Amino acid sequence: GQNIDQPTEMTATEGAIVQINCTYQTSGFNGLFWYQQHAGEAPTFLSYNVLDGLEEKGRFSSFLSRSKGYSYLLLKELQMKDSASYLCAVRGFGGGSYIPTFGRGTSLIVHP
């Protein structure tokens, strides 16, 4: 089975940096995803990590450590529009696990 843990809620100030952590326990590992979901909207893909290290994409970066079962999403220069839920999802191996398992999401509130 798979177990994914991330904080329920975080708050941050506009212009600041915030790091959202995700820890996981899986039977095998075949990629970790971060999605952004605004209230009432569909999740949209942010990043994909399959190897250890940092992947940078504009203001967003995602880090993975497979040995620690750990990832984080780093958001820089926060904007009000970044207020959303951030979902960590992990894909394992075998048994039809092509489909990732999603965490409960971290609700990020950005205030002025």
Place this chain on the structure above:
Amino acid sequence: SAVISQKPSRDICQRGTSLTIQCQVDSQVTMMFWYRQQPGQSLTLIATANQGSEATYESGFVIDKFPISRPNLTFSTLTVSNMSPEDSSIYLCSVPSGRSSDTQYFGPGTRLTVL
């Protein structure tokens, strides 16, 4: 990227009735997925809709409660049968992106409230 539409976008239904949710994709895809997102909960996979064969259901979900149709490669329906208030949720369909990372595109979701 794939464009996915869902109908209805929201509905309020009475206990004991059934609702069929439609999902339309603007390109042909082999697999379509149906998820449920209950308030404050994660996205939970209900089933994978395969064209030309029966849907594959995840643990805890059964065909009698959530029958699925997949008549062609661009369309699928999910029916929520004999609804109870516990079925109140957002239902989303999703398709693989087709890229090497195999990310997913999600539809806008159907917000269902059962009274």
